Amino acid sequence: MKRLLKMPPQITRLVLLTLVIVCIYFGARHLLTPQSFGQYGHYRANALQEIAAREPFWAGRNTCDACHGEIVRKLAAAEHKGLSCETCHGPSKAHVENPEVKLPRLSYGQCVRCHEASPSRPAWLHQITPVKHYTGSVCTECHVPHQPNEVP
């Protein structure tokens, strides 16, 4: 012990300096590491909640069922059963929150967007070449979008 204390002064200074640097490092780490860092892993656990705090934009199909159950059931039994209401009708959150807000009417373009023939499209999809199939612009003259196999 005595020998330790009798270390040359330059070594003592070096040891003290090292200790000070280590202390500064741990102090700075303690002060600068944000809360919840390392709780789940090498990241801020609170980030999960912050990312989850964003408000959804699309209302989702289950929301429509509350008021339009009849149409949703009709759709579920027909060819278009896999479609969400918002796929064709567009974002409906405003309408869900206030039914007075009406959704825009559907147009010819929305049908053609999926059903226009293309060599890249899979064979199971019903495809048409618009100019050959029909020259008008109201698909619903012949087709019922909620029951595509029915004739109006």
Add this chain to the structure above:
Amino acid sequence: MTGSFTRRNALKNLAGMAAGILALPAGRACKAAVRNVFAISQAPPGYDPFKHKWLMALDVDRCIGCGLCVEACKAENSVPDNDFRTWIERYVITRPKAGSGESRGDTFVDSPNGGMGGFKPSLIPRDDILKSFFVPKLCNLCENSPCSQVCPVGATFESPDGVVLVDKNYCIGCGFCIQACPYGCRFMNPTTHTADKCTLCYHRVTRGLRPACVEICPSQARIFGDLNHPIHDDPLQRFIENNKTQGLKAHLGTKPRVRYAGLDEEVR
């Protein structure tokens, strides 16, 4: 160091102590400030990330290339105009030259504006096309994700529920992760100047909704589910049972979790 008890030494020690006492509240204030930057939490209550494992699967044979998922994602997540969290690629494989002995010709891949607004007819004449298909792309939710390995600050990570996320309040915008992702799924957000990517619509799935692209896809090309809590007749379980699935670029060792069915060899 031994120094005797002199006036000079006593004053030195006193000054040191005073500095220490003064530094304490300053340090506390500093720590509180750092905490405040990161203290906002309006997440849906009662969600436990350790109880779920989300996964998306893609059925290439079901994708019709309408591009609605890309638009749904943009609207849901306010994705900047020229960047994409999900996009659709069109693969066109031409017929081999007659007598060449090859099984297939050249491969052409395009994704005009990520597939937003759908695809115009390919410039390759129809008769030259051997086959063509659409491949939806998104973050592959790697188990061994290169992006989170290269992040120098721990701003990107694999969450306990299986999603690779970016902590935009902690990201320093160095862009290493963007270079590291072998799937090109990341981009630099021009407004926040931080890395940005698909979150698997984390704010929707934690509320019990499906991701926007899955919700809007008209042809069930995107299948989504919770591996830990399969629902009745779970679409994801059924999909994995009924299809031969694989991950993209599995040879890179990233262990991509997103499953693809119906992939051709040309798809990268």
